[in-house]
Amino acid sequence: MDRARLLHLYTQMLLIRRFEERSAEMYALGKIGGFCHLYIGEEAVAVGAVDVLRPDDYVFSAYRDHGHCLARGSDPKRVMAELFGRSGGLCKGKGGSMHLIDVERRFMGGYAIVGGHMPLAAGAAFAVKYRGGDQVVLCFFGEGAVPSGACHETLNLAALWGLPVLFLCENNRYGMGTPVERAVALYTDVAQSATAHGIEAGRVDGMDVLAVREAVSKAVDEIRTRQRPYFLETLTYRFLGHSMADPAHGHYRTKSEVEEAKKRDPLLLLRTRLLAERQANNEDFKRIEQEVAQIIREAVEFADASPIPPETALEEDVYTSAEKGASHGKEAWPGRLGEGGCDSDRGGRVQ
Amino acid sequence: MDRARLLHLYTQMLLIRRFEERSAEMYALGKIGGFCHLYIGEEAVAVGAVDVLRPDDYVFSAYRDHGHCLARGSDPKRVMAELFGRSGGLCKGKGGSMHLIDVERRFMGGYAIVGGHMPLAAGAAFAVKYRGGDQVVLCFFGEGAVPSGACHETLNLAALWGLPVLFLCENNRYGMGTPVERAVALYTDVAQSATAHGIEAGRVDGMDVLAVREAVSKAVDEIRTRQRPYFLETLTYRFLGHSMADPAHGHYRTKSEVEEAKKRDPLLLLRTRLLAERQANNEDFKRIEQEVAQIIREAVEFADASPIPPETALEEDVYTSAEKGASHGKEAWPGRLGEGGCDSDRGGRVQ
Amino acid sequence: MKATYREALNQALREEMRRDDRIFLIGEDVAYYQGAFKVSKGFLEEFGPRRVVDTPITESGFTGLAIGAAMTGLHPVVEVMTFNFAILAMDQIVNNAAKIRYMSGGQISVPLVIRGPGSSAHQLGAQHSQSLEAWFCHVPGLKVVAPATPYDAKGLLKSAIRDENPIIFIEAQLLYPTQGEIGEGDYTIPLGVAEVKRPGTDVTLIAYSKMLLVALEAAEKLAQEGIQAEVVDPRTLRPLDLTTLAASAKKTGKVVIVEEGWPVAGLGAQIAESLYRTVFDYLDGPIIRVTGRDVPMPYARNLENAAIPEVNQVVAAVHQVLYRN
Amino acid sequence: MKATYREALNQALREEMRRDDRIFLIGEDVAYYQGAFKVSKGFLEEFGPRRVVDTPITESGFTGLAIGAAMTGLHPVVEVMTFNFAILAMDQIVNNAAKIRYMSGGQISVPLVIRGPGSSAHQLGAQHSQSLEAWFCHVPGLKVVAPATPYDAKGLLKSAIRDENPIIFIEAQLLYPTQGEIGEGDYTIPLGVAEVKRPGTDVTLIAYSKMLLVALEAAEKLAQEGIQAEVVDPRTLRPLDLTTLAASAKKTGKVVIVEEGWPVAGLGAQIAESLYRTVFDYLDGPIIRVTGRDVPMPYARNLENAAIPEVNQVVAAVHQVLYRN
Ligand SMILES: Cc1ncc(C[n+]2csc(CCOP(=O)(O)OP(=O)(O)O)c2C)c(N)n1
């Protein structure tokens, strides 16, 4: 792989790392609210996987989605603005941390019901096949989603109909405070859940961005050409708590376990390797660090400057009046109950 | 196996066969209503499996449950009365064909949402283990339920917690009009759905009652002693339509396929074998036929004579007022909305 | 031209699928089996397995899949064999279909129709006999349609399919064989517009789906007593055409609402509350709701009949609103 | 003795588990993690993994499992991490827990409590902020409880656990840290009994769960204007204590209902409809409902605040019922 690409991968991972660190600060300052799940420690998975995709491929993620969204190339400014709940955000501030969506980049979100987004990814793949296209759908999910009914129903449908989906399991060993050993009966090999449905599966070191990239590009080629799903388990680890509300190591894991894992920090691994292979020197990393710092600074500035959504935004985007064919009463009727009409007004505001 | 037992197995299968044939007639006469799913062709599975159980073991089934209920020893009179919707029925006529329940025999039902009863079976097993008992839970379900989320979530929980359940899949090749090849991606080996969760699995000829009995007794011993679930796939076939509303062979299967399958009629197989082995002669079979005919006749007579439920039954059994601990307002309050109080009266009757 | 409710649905779906290749039908036994209730008769032959898709029994999976397909440019029509099974897909319907447009700030729409029979048929028992329209109507982002006649079924299904929002389209097993005039060829009926099915002056009867037939029969009986009942069918349950309902209530001052579902927090409670709020001063007395009984559906025929609203109950309710005290 | 809502729940559950070995707690992260909101703090230590059971993320599976355990003699308390996830278990709750007793003709009961936080917290977004009590109240066979104070939380949870029916017990994330007097030791509060939280004569405010606090604050403001609002908390939403609500409505003749959920087919519609039916002639004008807005919950703080009922809206609603035209 050429040097530029390698540095690009490093830059992407660093961008996510610094973005998340800044997000934590912004959360502490109360500029970000709600549940906020950081991706620190898992950067190699998103960066290695997404780097392989074409612009017209689709990406679906769960609620720990900042990294996937940034790796897909979404503007950090608009991502930070979304976390701030501002109108300049990707979703005009209506989605938030768990629901980042950037349709232009075919980053389809950002979902907060564990396993609930997997059928959607299969649906995007169904549409691709229906149209005779050759796009691939990349679906990220945690190992905690593996035993869910939605996951298994999806795997069976994808296998049955030969849908072009890469099911990418981010096995970071924990679902909130529950270790995989107490969640998945066959925790030693969660990919069995896919092979049980006749889906080919593999496993890769999720801390090694190059290994991830290679495994994913093999899988994606296979999916694109053979039109069938693939399941890839990535072994990774979350360095911080489950969410900002959760300490880095609660009752459920030890400080030493976390420290141990940090020795294989994906950024450290790549940096060491690039230095060893003389593909990059400290100057390069210093420059990258500065470039990234600049991007993050601008992102926060943009988010801070972005106005909060106008009150009128509250009732927008519930329904679309766009339609094909003859018009049929999509206009806002007086006294139309349940179309953001008088009833909900009466409900919400009274004067 | 001794002769008496062999003849008992034959008698049980014949009882189910004749009961179902008569049910079809009663349905045609309008004495049975709703959806009615007959078990004809699959008798060996219920009879061979249930014969192994102890009285204190539990049995759960789906909506094609007449056979399982009769095999468990429920009184044919009360089963037929339930199908007739009479107060003498197992459930006082409130359950019907799809919801036969006989707690005395630990036949826990009878459920009409495909896959929906599987978690209940795991729950009964959880309770057994919680109490330190050694009972086993037998859970019947069709191959159509295998890809369902409820099935997979249940298999994972049962494996994870070592619950004493026998998951008995009745693979009769079709879920309504859909052949297993178009429903389960890995249709050649549906048991993979269990092994994926670390559950030991096996397969047996579901038309051979002795084979079923042997496989189930091995499995049940294993479950009872080792306290862990087992998955058994039985290969069987339904001779009639999916339900009384469905022709024996619709668009989805050929007459010849059905005829072919009938050559391995479970009753025919056992009968031929017993005759060949000189364990029984035609006299025996004639006698059994007469005994069964008598039982069926009495069942229909009983059902016919059993009164329809009184109107007062309509609002009974929604809630129980039984409770431990201090009394806290379980009495019927005036104007208690939603406790079968005035509102529902007003709703249902107006005068 | 005369047609059954079933044929009307078949025509609407067939005509729309001919018009637009993005539309496909997906559900259990919709293709080879032609639909559990034969609504998709002939579809597999005409459109082939690409556009008429049989599914495994995984409502959450294939409903979510359809939502994903809708998000990326297709127009799925999901057939739930009955709406009882849609309960298994509730998370997909409520958390994804209904909210994705809003959560994405309007970037994504979900043009999707989920259709199939709701309510009871004959003696299907507790798990197969329920009316859950109130649940769906509760959810912003969804539209809910429940036609009672073949004519409305065809026109409303076409509108639902042409709509870019997720639509819950509730049919009824007992309506499939009912006959009616559906005219010729292509027509649509706007969503959100109620219709006065029988004009009257003395009392307003509000009913939808199967219960419209009960209300009309009651109106017939009442006419013989010289009571002119106006029967109004909302047809679309969300958005609800309050304007039309209120106009009738204002005129008659007396309202009876007939619904098959459970009484507590049923849709009739909302319709009543909306009417009280809008025409309180015109009402001579309280609105009466005739609803299904507040119990799981019993299997026994006599109990089931007692649990579902029938004509004489509606007549009695009208007498009550007409002659209070 | 003073305690937080969280501690009150912890005490009630702990005392009941000490009393009866058949009771166990099951849910995601209830054991080692001590509960996502720490309601089961200390339980694993005291009761061990046999009675405090962590589950995989399979709501349908473990809720159904708990129902099966209840059917066979145990008394499970299921903690749903939030009620948003109970949507995934809806089929188990509605088709099994609520109906098995009826379908079996009374042979089986399902003594089960499903508890966890409902409604919104701060900026949790559309998929994590919804109030679904109307759905549960719609279903015969279920009872629905929604305490607002630590005292009620403890007494009602004990009653719910001692009840032999399936109970939906709805808490609220924003109530967990709230403080209140809970007295000493063992006491229960009967299900189905409302309480007048603040006596008044001019107008009746009906509110439950988090919204009770909003209503009480509004009543305080109104008192400064010389308006004496009577605040009534149903506490149990099904069965609803219509007797107490109607008595207050009859006395004041003016009613405002405050609920956080979506307006269409929300529980407030049912409460209003029941009151209209029972005390129509005593009402001076239409009941006003102050509800959450008819939209999925937005993330942005200002929009979320605008979507949830607040004190000044309740005050405005009271002004509206007091000074019509
Ligand atoms: C259906 C459902 N149940 C529970 C939750 C609460 N919850 C949020 S994240 C989470 C753990 C998920 O773990 P995993 O899938 O491994 O993803 P990770 O957080 O490790 O990235 C849980 C239980 C949820 N969001 N959805």
Ligand SMILES: Cc1ncc(C[n+]2csc(CCOP(=O)(O)OP(=O)(O)O)c2C)c(N)n1
């Ligand atoms: C969740 C759900 N979806 C759909 C149905 C409608 N339905 C009833 S039986 C059936 C086929 C089930 O096939 P299988 O599990 O193989 O059992 P069999 O009828 O062959 O005994 C279907 C789709 C249902 N009852 N439940």
Ligand SMILES: [Mg+2]
């Ligand atoms: Mg994880």
Ligand SMILES: [Mg+2]
């Ligand atoms: Mg089958």
